[in-house]
Amino acid sequence: MTVFVTGGAGFIGSNYIFYHLAKHPEDRVVCLDKLTYAGNLSTLAPIMNDPRFRFCKVDICDREAIYGLFEEEKPDAVINFAAESHVDRSIENPSIFLETNIIGTSVLMDACRKYGGVRYHQVSTDEVYGDLPLDRPDLFFTEQTPIHTSSPYSSSKAGADLLVMAYCRTYGLPVTISRCSNNYGPYHFPEKLIPLMIINCLHDKPLPVYGRGLNIRDWLYVEDHCKAVDLIVRGGRIGEVYNVGGHNEMRNIDIVRLIVRALGKSEELITYVADRKGHDLRYAIDPTKIHEELGWLPETKFEDGIQKTIRWYLDHPAWWEEIISGEYQNYYRDMYQQRLEDSAAANEVKR
Ligand code: NAD
Ligand code: DAU
16 A cells, blocks of 8 residues: 655654554555655655655645646555644744645645545644633543634644545545644654753753643653554544544643653743743543544553653754754744743742
């Protein structure tokens, strides 16, 4: 089988490609990636010469190029990881999120229709369900939870999900959707909470915690997500949504404290800064459906996964040093400098 994996130079897509090639050695994997700021070809270096693998630098919104690749490779399945994925960036500049996440999804599905017989899987997110209150730990997102988004990012992902379902009903496209909770693990881009805190800790830089750090995320080790996607693509029912999550809810502040302790640093680095606009309070997935239908269960416990992840960043400084040495510095300054200065000024007034 030939599988198109879009966004395969990013965090989850690259982990997925490694998983897929190891699990299904008979398959051919073609990675389609635009190499935005979040895509790293160095991540895929170990498989660049693997005859079962091909990398194509392409924008999923580029209809002509996408159709050309379909014609050439005749894929059996498309797994769409490609997206603009960072909530904070979507708050600053929504339009690219609409382009890639919605238009890009429609181009890929149009190509599937045109060439026929292609199974399409959309990698979506639990953020399409909005958030849950902090004082109702009994509530979880199920596949029946209404779509109710908060950020331009989650709205663009929800828009894509609705299109995917529409293509299934209108054109009979064989689709599935997975909605996963927060992933962590190797190759996670340094703008996201866990790698940002690890890298800042290593540089003894302030650890910018939004609000009071009480927001809750449901963390899943990235390989467990990859296993879920593979099971859905092979055995999931057409036209169905599968929630993916491991009942591992953590407050942001507890994650940050854990990283500080693991790296032997001082909690004085923790700096409370202005909150994210529209900040979702709590995500929590009910994964009953994927467990009962496909036998999926998370295998990596958070205590082990987070230590493995911290170890990975300690062992691979070249990977993240290259990323944070370039344009990332401008991003970091724009996103954090004012917040950190305001926080320092407020502390000064308190003293
Ligand atoms: P990422 O930002 O690390 O990687 C995204 C990849 O997509 C990059 O390689 C980038 O170059 C590529 N890309 C962006 N725009 C493109 C375009 N127009 N054409 C081709 N390639 C393009 O993202 P991630 O964290 O790996 O997330 C992957 C997918 O999983 C996304 O769809 C995201 O919504 C979803 N998701 C992420 C998480 C998470 O915790 N990270 C959880 C649930 C779902
Ligand atoms: O739930 C799935 C989603 O998880 C995915 O769909 C997104 O693509 C992915 O980026 C992630 O979104 P979050 O917004 O939850 O992840 P992020 O790492 O940006 O933030 C996690 C939490 O940490 C969130 O409550 C905001 C907070 N935070 C984040 C950063 C970057 C901070 O307190 N400080 C920070 O500097």
